[in-house]
Amino acid sequence: GFESIEYTVDEGGTLEVVVVKSAPFDSVIEFEVAGGNFSAVRAFPDGASSPESISIFFQIPDDVIALEPPETISFTLAVLDPNPQISVDPDTTTVTILDNDVLVGFKADIITVPEDAGDVFIPVTISQDVHEPITVDILYQNGSAMEQSDFFITGPSSLTFTSNGTRNILISIADDTEDEPDETFIIALVSGATVIVFPDTITITIIDNDDETPTGDKNPPVIIIIVTVVIAVLAVLLIAAIIIITILIGIMRQRKKRQSKLALPTPEPIYDDPDSYYSSVLDKTENKASTEISLQPQPENLAIPNQQQENITSPIEQQENVAYGALSNQQQENVTSPIEQQENVAYGALSSQQQENVTSPITQQLPGDQAEEQC
Numbered sequence: 001g002f003e004s005i006e007y008t009v010d011e012g013g014t015l016e017v018v019v020v021k022s023a024p025f026d027s028v029i030e031f032e033v034a035g036g037n038f039s040a041v042r043a044f045p046d047g048a049s050s051p052e053s054i055s056i057f058f059q060i061p062d063d064v065i066a067l068e069p070p071e072t073i074s075f076t077l078a079v080l081d082p083n084p085q086i087s088v089d090p091d092t093t094t095v096t097i098l099d100n101d102v103l104v105g106f107k108a109d110i111i112t113v114p115e116d117a118g119d120v121f122i123p124v125t126i127s128q129d130v131h132e133p134i135t136v137d138i139l140y141q142n143g144s145a146m147e148q149s150d151f152f153i154t155g156p157s158s159l160t161f162t163s164n165g166t167r168n169i170l171i172s173i174a175d176d177t178e179d180e181p182d183e184t185f186i187i188a189l190v191s192g193a194t195v196i197v198f199p200d201t202i203t204i205t206i207i208d209n210d211d212e213t214p215t216g217d218k219n220p221p222v223i224i225i226i227v228t229v230v231i232a233v234l235a236v237l238l239i240a241a242i243i244i245i246t247i248l249i250g251i252m253r254q255r256k257k258r259q260s261k262l263a264l265p266t267p268e269p270i271y272d273d274p275d276s277y278y279s280s281v282l283d284k285t286e287n288k289a290s291t292e293i294s295l296q297p298q299p300e301n302l303a304i305p306n307q308q309q310e311n312i313t314s315p316i317e318q319q320e321n322v323a324y325g326a327l328s329n330q331q332q333e334n335v336t337s338p339i340e341q342q343e344n345v346a347y348g349a350l351s352s353q354q355q356e357n358v359t360s361p362i363t364q365q366l367p368g369d370q371a372e373e374q375c
Contacts, residue, residue: 002077002093003053011100012062017093019077020053029086035075035095060097071097102195103127104136104161106187109199115209116175119154121168122187122202129164136161136191138169145183145206150174159189171204179210 003018030043038058073095104126137158155170183206189197
């Protein structure tokens, strides 16, 4: 029978199954051990020199399935040539195959750190306890962030696990004063065949903490706000000044227009025909003469008979009569009254065609024959 009813073996290891016999036998005992995909045939020789036990070895295959539970296989023992004198006990045994795969990896595949973070610890975990030390190598890959410029490697180049737990990769972030975009670099883990690494890479993004403001300014946002407010106030004042100046200019223009309207002489009326112009001149002359007469001092005694009133002459008429009497007969014939002088001036300003159509106001009021005779 089997030496033990159970065996344990690691994945990828060698399984040793032992079959024993209790006493010598006078004939050969041939038997088979089988289980799962494994089988083997062995035999005990006959006679007293036959060994008391035989070991059978099976090679357990290895896989790369991470974190799989233990697997069991049941093996049986059978005598190929049954004999009533031979009994098999125990005729079964259970083999447990332990998973030898270990999962090692980063806790996250992407992290971000500020530029002024200083030392940064990046954790790496292992999935289970190990019987032997497991070592993983660390590789650094530059991206937009460069080693010795943007970050420094301050820890070892590999990690060793002797039990379940967490190990840390130590890096140092360089804090510069250059205003630049966010930068990245990559860390990778590499191990042997018995160790599965996942996630095997991590991307570190360095967040820039600099801006365009000079380093010496302790409160650059406050200065920017003050300058912005001052510029806004000046702009409002400038707009208000422009509006006020525009209003003042408009007022001055209105005043000038009013003054120019008051200073302009009254334009002479435009007449469409000579008769209207001639009548206008006569009206103005008569009005002027009436005004001059009305301005003369009136006699104090108005109680004069009508016959005497007809013989009264105004001072102006007296002066005209004196001046007229001083003239010779030839000169008196050439004398014209002021009204006649104005009529002659108005008549002379007309064209020949217009002069032919001119009629005096008196002629215009006569009947047809008398008008022709008067003309």
